[in-house]
Amino acid sequence: MxxxxxxxxxxxxxxxxxxxxxxxxxxxxxxxxxxxxxxxxxxxxxxxxxxxxxxxxxxxxxxxxxxxxxxxxxxxxxxxxxxxxxxxxxxxxxxIAEAAMKAATMLATSFSVVTTLPRSVPVIEELARRYGVDHQCRKVRSASIPVLALEEEDSGAREKVRDEILRAIREDNCEAIVLGCAGMADLTDWLSRETGVPVIDGVTxxxxxxxxxxxxxxxxxxxxxxxxxxxx
Amino acid sequence: MxxxxxxxxxxxxxxxxxxxxxxxxxxxxxxxxxxxxxxxxxxxxxxxxxxxxxxxxxxxxxxxxxxxxxxxxxxxxxxxxxxxxxxxxxxxxxxIAEAAMKAATMLATSFSVVTTLPRSVPVIEELARRYGVDHQCRKVRSASIPVLALEEEDSGAREKVRDEILRAIREDNCEAIVLGCAGMADLTDWLSRETGVPVIDGVTxxxxxxxxxxxxxxxxxxxxxxxxxxxx
Amino acid sequence: MxxxxxxxxxxxxxxxxxxxxxxxxxxxxxxxxxxxxxxxxxxxxxxxxxxxxxxxxxxxxxxxxxxxxxxxxxxxxxxxxxxxxxxxxxxxxxxIAEAAMKAATMLATSFSVVTTLPRSVPVIEELARRYGVDHQCRKVRSASIPVLALEEEDSGAREKVRDEILRAIREDNCEAIVLGCAGMADLTDWLSRETGVPVIDGVTxxxxxxxxxxxxxxxxxxxxxxxxxxxx
Amino acid sequence: MxxxxxxxxxxxxxxxxxxxxxxxxxxxxxxxxxxxxxxxxxxxxxxxxxxxxxxxxxxxxxxxxxxxxxxxxxxxxxxxxxxxxxxxxxxxxxxIAEAAMKAATMLATSFSVVTTLPRSVPVIEELARRYGVDHQCRKVRSASIPVLALEEEDSGAREKVRDEILRAIREDNCEAIVLGCAGMADLTDWLSRETGVPVIDGVTxxxxxxxxxxxxxxxxxxxxxxxxxxxx
Amino acid sequence: MxxxxxxxxxxxxxxxxxxxxxxxxxxxxxxxxxxxxxxxxxxxxxxxxxxxxxxxxxxxxxxxxxxxxxxxxxxxxxxxxxxxxxxxxxxxxxxIAEAAMKAATMLATSFSVVTTLPRSVPVIEELARRYGVDHQCRKVRSASIPVLALEEEDSGAREKVRDEILRAIREDNCEAIVLGCAGMADLTDWLSRETGVPVIDGVTxxxxxxxxxxxxxxxxxxxxxxxxxxxx
Amino acid sequence: MxxxxxxxxxxxxxxxxxxxxxxxxxxxxxxxxxxxxxxxxxxxxxxxxxxxxxxxxxxxxxxxxxxxxxxxxxxxxxxxxxxxxxxxxxxxxxxIAEAAMKAATMLATSFSVVTTLPRSVPVIEELARRYGVDHQCRKVRSASIPVLALEEEDSGAREKVRDEILRAIREDNCEAIVLGCAGMADLTDWLSRETGVPVIDGVTxxxxxxxxxxxxxxxxxxxxxxxxxxxx
CATH class of the missing domain: 3.40.50.12500 (Rossmann fold)
Structure with missing residues (x-):
């Protein structure tokens, strides 16, 4: 196949x-x-x-x-x-947004999304509503990094994503995290370990x-x- | 301007x-x-x-x-x-969909949409939901005509649109009609007269x-x- | 006309x-x-x-x-x-509420409302829901001023409205502001300049x-x- | 009291x-x-x-x-x-609408409303949505009688109400009936017996x-x- | 009876x-x-x-x-x-959840729920949505006490419930409080007096x-x- | 595994x-x-x-x-x-309901469910709403057969399911069918061939x-x- x-x-x-x-x-x-x-x-x-x-x-x-x-x-x-x-x-x-958000609802009663730039937040909020999971999506957050910073080794992007996840856990009362960018796919395992919450990457x-x-x-x-x- | x-x-x-x-x-x-x-x-x-x-x-x-x-x-x-x-x-x-549907909600408590092909029906239903007017949109109907039939004088398209509007009035309990295709703009006045309901064209x-x-x-x-x- | x-x-x-x-x-x-x-x-x-x-x-x-x-x-x-x-x-x-809130959704993905007294907040929240824009209305805020204070030159009302708008921008993640009282109509231009966001007055x-x-x-x-x- | x-x-x-x-x-x-x-x-x-x-x-x-x-x-x-x-x-x-519709949701998974005139249908539909029971309200129906016909012995109004309830049972898949007019309060018992469904009068x-x-x-x-x- | x-x-x-x-x-x-x-x-x-x-x-x-x-x-x-x-x-x-939450909507435009443990919060949020009152439920809060602490005289549980209600009043913009556990039934009057808001117990x-x-x-x-x- | x-x-x-x-x-x-x-x-x-x-x-x-x-x-x-x-x-x-209904929304813009008994219809409607797919679920239908009839070779149950699917296609404007009972799992392929629509079984x-x-x-x-x- x-x-x-x-x-x-x-x-x-x-x-x-x-x-x-x-x-x-x-x-x-x-x-x-x-x-x-x-x-x-x-x-x-x-x-x-x-x-x-x-x-x-x-x-x-x-x-x-x-x-x-x-x-x-x-x-x-x-x-x-x-x-x-x-x-x-x-x-x-x-x-990958549909996949990750619907998977999140099979594994937790609520989730937050962590994406890259603030301008993507309303786009993702509308997707959550279109897919009927808005009542389970606590918050869409941005780590305030450009997408391509995820491609640069020393941009500090991954630490910013981790910190935003930790903020989500503290503030949102969410039970899982959805990664809001395909470029974060390789960080999934590291972010899970660093944060102790289920981190869901839409690609896989x-x-x-x-x-x-x-x-x-x-x-x-x-x-x-x-x-x-x-x-x- | x-x-x-x-x-x-x-x-x-x-x-x-x-x-x-x-x-x-x-x-x-x-x-x-x-x-x-x-x-x-x-x-x-x-x-x-x-x-x-x-x-x-x-x-x-x-x-x-x-x-x-x-x-x-x-x-x-x-x-x-x-x-x-x-x-x-x-x-x-x-x-024109956002304009027409939101205008309809300022003029009537409910409306139906009459569009061209059946395949556009789910597209328009999703727009109605995105614009928050789905609870006022009684039904999205198709007159089962290709868009370009509206450009041909003798296609019978305008009569089919009129007949679908009449069906909407009889069956949907709607108070206004939204025309679901830009190509119907020139029919608005004729359709209003033929059907006796407010007919809303998104272009104007x-x-x-x-x-x-x-x-x-x-x-x-x-x-x-x-x-x-x-x-x- | x-x-x-x-x-x-x-x-x-x-x-x-x-x-x-x-x-x-x-x-x-x-x-x-x-x-x-x-x-x-x-x-x-x-x-x-x-x-x-x-x-x-x-x-x-x-x-x-x-x-x-x-x-x-x-x-x-x-x-x-x-x-x-x-x-x-x-x-x-x-x-003017229907006009302003529906206009806001044509110009921005989200908005907050700034009104006068706290008791008007639930009234406006219900209107937002009735008009189907609640998912785009970030927050209804009050500047904690009586309506008639807007008629008095020295009441400080306009400064309170401006400050509440600035709070909305900082806290609500909104892209536009809707003025929640007809008595604010004359402040629109000044508030736009002071705050740098699109300020929407329902009267006009x-x-x-x-x-x-x-x-x-x-x-x-x-x-x-x-x-x-x-x-x- | x-x-x-x-x-x-x-x-x-x-x-x-x-x-x-x-x-x-x-x-x-x-x-x-x-x-x-x-x-x-x-x-x-x-x-x-x-x-x-x-x-x-x-x-x-x-x-x-x-x-x-x-x-x-x-x-x-x-x-x-x-x-x-x-x-x-x-x-x-x-x-009485709020009382009857919320009671209906405590007694059945769904209900239909039977009211007097067609023009009251959209009014009641909006109430159902405001009260958050629209997903349980199968249909708001009118018996096509003026309110005051309920006050006249020989108007045939009560039979029309009964017939509309029977239509609701056949067509709406509803489990209870809400009477959509205070003037029907005295018919409740008779309508229950005639139709075999729970008939809910908002006054009581x-x-x-x-x-x-x-x-x-x-x-x-x-x-x-x-x-x-x-x-x- | x-x-x-x-x-x-x-x-x-x-x-x-x-x-x-x-x-x-x-x-x-x-x-x-x-x-x-x-x-x-x-x-x-x-x-x-x-x-x-x-x-x-x-x-x-x-x-x-x-x-x-x-x-x-x-x-x-x-x-x-x-x-x-x-x-x-x-x-x-x-x-008692359905009773209390629906009663709250008859007495106030909005309410918050105060329950025992955090794990009950998503359960109650889902009930609020099922009952169609989620748009009137400002927040479901937990006082972070096990249910059985409510049975122990000296557990400090009742004070924690009171404090959480006071936080709800300050932060949620709610007009009434719903007690989110049957075991709080005996606290209702005391909590009303201590907090000055209508406190609704589902049992009664x-x-x-x-x-x-x-x-x-x-x-x-x-x-x-x-x-x-x-x-x- | x-x-x-x-x-x-x-x-x-x-x-x-x-x-x-x-x-x-x-x-x-x-x-x-x-x-x-x-x-x-x-x-x-x-x-x-x-x-x-x-x-x-x-x-x-x-x-x-x-x-x-x-x-x-x-x-x-x-x-x-x-x-x-x-x-x-x-x-x-x-x-299997969550799986099948969410899968349906990944494959079609809308679906209908065909289940066994009428009393399961409201149960499934509530699930559809809980899972946020109610706006894509055209209708929940019952074939009016007890669950165990699906276990009996000569009960005519499978033909009734097929006929109800055909009715759904004609009347509901749906694009896919979800089988509303685990006991229909073995019928999936036959029903797909007989009806020409994607038939989704939740078990698989x-x-x-x-x-x-x-x-x-x-x-x-x-x-x-x-x-x-x-x-x-």
Missing amino acids: KILLVNPNATASMTDKIAASARRVVGPGVEIVARTGEGSPASIEGHHDEAMSVPTLLRHVRAGEEQGVAGVVVACFDDPGIGACRELATGPVIG VAVKFVEGLAGIGLGTSKICAYAQPNQK | KILLVNPNATASMTDKIAASARRVVGPGVEIVARTGEGSPASIEGHHDEAMSVPTLLRHVRAGEEQGVAGVVVACFDDPGIGACRELATGPVIG VAVKFVEGLAGIGLGTSKICAYAQPNQK | KILLVNPNATASMTDKIAASARRVVGPGVEIVARTGEGSPASIEGHHDEAMSVPTLLRHVRAGEEQGVAGVVVACFDDPGIGACRELATGPVIG VAVKFVEGLAGIGLGTSKICAYAQPNQK | KILLVNPNATASMTDKIAASARRVVGPGVEIVARTGEGSPASIEGHHDEAMSVPTLLRHVRAGEEQGVAGVVVACFDDPGIGACRELATGPVIG VAVKFVEGLAGIGLGTSKICAYAQPNQK | KILLVNPNATASMTDKIAASARRVVGPGVEIVARTGEGSPASIEGHHDEAMSVPTLLRHVRAGEEQGVAGVVVACFDDPGIGACRELATGPVIG VAVKFVEGLAGIGLGTSKICAYAQPNQK | KILLVNPNATASMTDKIAASARRVVGPGVEIVARTGEGSPASIEGHHDEAMSVPTLLRHVRAGEEQGVAGVVVACFDDPGIGACRELATGPVIG VAVKFVEGLAGIGLGTSKICAYAQPNQK
Whole structure:
């Protein structure tokens, strides 16, 4: 089984990091086909970046379908272009925000999200509401770091994320933490150990959900909203 | 005052029709700058078409800003790319679905939407929920016509829209009708007369809301979510 | 086009101030017919005052209809008697809370309201929920000033409002401010400059919304809830 | 213990009927002080009638306080002026819609409401949402009868109410019926027998809730929203 | 009229305390049949304890039915097994959380809950949402005391509850307090006096609601969800 | 990795069927430990049966923990005792309703549920609301068959389920079907072929979700609500 894993931004090092996380968790016989959003913004910070990343993302999904991938993971916490990807795909398509937030509700009665920049906070709050988990999402917090700082060894970004998680535990009365950026995938284990709470990374969860759903033969419904795009 | 009116799809005849509707209602001294989504899908039918239309839409918004437009109307009932447009714009940016549905709640306790294809129904239902008017939206209905049938004189499309409105009145217990496609803008008066209910077209409402808000000096907040896109 | 602007309380100086704000923003040929709630409470502070102001408000609406007004603005942030006014009116009827809060959601992802007295906070919170914008309303705050202090030059009221706005910006993570009292209409520009955030006054927004909707021929639906009162 | 029972409309025969229902259910030592909305509309059919009935209702509440009533029941299913009454009262104030709908949720997982005229349907739907029981309210139905037809022996009104209840049972999948008009109070037993479902009349429920809450020493909170009206 | 009052936990001293509270408020001729959850956990602290207490609770309800009780009060603030009890009962069955929270919304625009242990907070938050009062519940707070500390004279528990109420008043902007544990029933009057806010104890409210509803002939609907358990 | 799969009812043939479904889909090295609710009701039809099945369910979970299971699936569509199980477990605990309904929202914009008896409909509606998917759940339908009819070859039960699915497709405008009973697990493939829509069985989905979450090291949060039961 091949699973297409698209990092919608243009930063290949982030794709590598995400793909490595994914490969560590998939079952035997599952191949991760990792793609980068070449020509898209270097990071997805807000609605504009998100919108500009979707055409390339869709190109990768179309190509993946031709290769016969079993499902798709969109590895950006804004869940860009999910509906459009679902129209193109036959297998399941899952964004990492949806995966992580719904997983959190299976493991805890409430969670907080820690993301990168303040401008992503309202975007994620709206996703929480769209996915029907807003009553379980205590707070969406930002560590006030640009996405790409997560790629730099000495930026202090990981410590800022850890400190924001510790603040969430103290102030939010939350039972789990959702990491609000694909670029934090490699920090998950360290953050769990440092903070003592379940830390949920959407990349690995989404990959396992796609693997699981595709494995039992479930794919995207083609009946109405997610039917193939109309020919004109 | 210039108002940028973008038809996100590639069909110029639809732009002309929409622009004519808009020009009929603006106040003295207001100029409608109408733009078409060249290279975008010929009609927006679902998430994929919507996503593919946004880059050109954003190009028009950026150009409009350079020309000093006072605000922007996005004339497609899926409200594509609104958040991204708001990041680029200084004046108000309003999509026709948000305008029409919020106007409906100022004029009636409930409304139904009549759109073109069934696949747009879930898209519009989600918009109604996002805008907080789902408890006042009785039903989203489709007249089962492709968007472009509205451009053909003899397609029978307008009669189908009228018949669906009459069904909504009979079955939904609604007090107003929202037209669920920019391409219906020229039918508004005829449909009102034929059906006897208030029929709300988002294009004219959105244009007047932008004109009104810009006229009193209000623009898009630049504080957090809708700040200019970050430079990387 | 005549627009009826009713200040539901008995304080004529407030009516003058509100009418002046309205007249500054209307288009050419639009006449503001301003009315005061003679015999009603001097200010609307809570449910009781609100209820007692409605009969005179309705008398003004009935008189306005006879004069052929195109629409009605109710200039009190509790939105008193809106449903009853809509039954009497043919044109649009908009309260300033509904106008300001819905406008805020077109310009920002979230807002806070700053009103006068603490007792108005739950009233406004319920309005936000009724209008479906509670998920975008960060907090309703009071500046702890009586409404009529806004009419006194040296009461320090305007400074208290400004300080509460600054607190909202610091603490609420909001992107815009809605002024929660008609009596603050004249402070809008000053508060915007002092605080650096978009400050939304419902009086001017409501007037432009009524002007816009009436201008394109839309009025209150007469089909069910807002039909003329039944004769007995 | 005295309980003030106000029929907000001007029809004394309806007050008598309601008071008789109330007196049948109160405990020993409880006196029902029944009042009519003299000068108010003869029936409350919509927002306008409701608004016009409140000043007299408030006068009765003020007088009741002077007489030392232990609590207040407002016997109109639109729950007019409840917030204003609560500001004036020290004991509990309960409207019959709130009482009946909340009681229904203690006895069944869902209910439908049967009211008089179609124009009251959206009013009651909004009350259900305000009271947080909209997810348990299957449907608000009207029997298409004017309120005062309930006062006429030969109007066929009671049969129409019964038939609408039977339709609700067949079509709504509801487990209980709430009577949506105070004027139906005397039909409760007959309707229960005729239809075989629990039929809930708000008058008796509200009276028992007021009696119960006042009996254990609970009254309206005077802390913020329901404090006595401000002196100016 | 007999009312069955079940304390679902195994602590008989708590049953005695609760029964005493109930007996003080019932009308003449009402007998409180008090039962303890023998063999169940000594206190209900979380989902596990709650689940383990239900079989004995149901046995008491079944026995009560045989004795002809008119209704049932379940005296634990987690409202354990309410649906199951309703299937067995003919009269009304009310849990103390539902009773107290719904009563609070009849007396105030908002309330906070003060419970015992932090682990009960999410349980009560979910109840508030299920009962549709989450928009009126400012905060669920814990006094950080085990349930059984309320049974010990010198545990300092009552002072901790009082202090938490005072914190709620200062920080939550709430207008009433709901006591989040049956074991606090005897503190109600003292807490009211000490804090100056309406303090609502679910035991007495639930008893009066059951007495009132049963008194007017209302019982649990037997139509669908709450029909007697199916024989297999 | 061992996954504990508990059928909460007492019908061993149903356990076998469910376990067979589960074993078909798990990855290499995953062992399904299947348990039956000995002494519990033969089928779970309503709140009473559900409550009576939980103590044995919890005993199996406790035993599973001692055996070191990696996670737990509760195979009854009422999701009985999930919170209590989560307190006892270290790994993930997922009920089949939560799994199936959340999976449905990853594959379609809307779904309908087809369950067995009408009395389960309100139970499932409440679960949908608790899980935040009520806005995507078009309708919960019953095929009007007792649960155990699914165990009898000639009961016609499977045809009734199929017919109800076909009705859902025609009438509900849904894009996927969720099977509302664990006993339908073996019908999934046949129902998909017969109806042409994605048919989602919670047993297999829940097993894969538990396998996936446990596989990446995620378990139930032990911080607050789901901490181990308190010792007294």
